[in-house]
Amino acid sequence: MLLKTIVLGEAADGRPPVILLHGLFGSARNWGQHQKTLAAAGRQVIAMDLRNHGESPHGPVPSYGTMAEDVAETLAAIGINRCRLLGHSMGGKVAMRLALSQPDLLESVIVADIAPRLYVHGNADLAAAMLALPITPGMTRAEASAALADRIPDAMIRSFLLLNLKLGAAQPNGWRIGLSELAEAMPVIEGWEPVAGQYPGPALFITGGRSHYVPEDARPEIRALFPAARFTVLENAGHWLHVDDPAGFIAAISPFLDAV
16 A cells, blocks of 8 residues: 655755654654654655555555555655654554564664553544544534543543544545544554564664653563664653654654664
8 A cells, every 4th residue: 555655855965764654543744843853954754644544545454564564665656765764653563563574674763652562552442432423514623522522531632633533614524544444453553463583773762751651571572573772761751752852852863863
């Protein structure tokens, strides 16, 4: 599956581009200012909408291998045979899977606040609440948020999820994302299928100090697959570490991108 991309910048030194992969229920546009900042430093930076997200096509999600192959196919279609890959959360799992299955495609990989393991964090409940939302003609985003409040009490999470809701006269109201496909695939998305082999190249795992996604006991699992893994913690950030501490996030990844 070919994915929708947003391309910014040109590589001043001829280095491979930086590829950005978003998390569950996100899109390439989530990387907005980070993509601009990285590109302004003389890099080509390409953000992708993963399948069932943003403006990319919808389809089944049988495995992380499938999503990784989408990224590889899209890179091939735009003439890229080597890249520096950065993924957050679900996008981090896609990045790990691509690094393990096609290591020659990557110069380096950065994984933001996720580990190669099973998670159960209520994402299925979020998808179910979104599917149950009665979307009506003329509905406003505020009305949609109020309708979701009982099942999704966190206003910030509701606001993030509702970025995926199409509203307005120019288009029929509805979800932009492949919500049914994502709901059906939640066991795959929250899980991790075993992968043979290792990625021997440079790997940076950056985590939020207020996040519980990558505890200390996950590091041996990570090193078993990524023996050259380095670890960095943004102490004042949670799971959305690039949102909680954008300056710290850029400061943590920029030297790694420039050094490898």
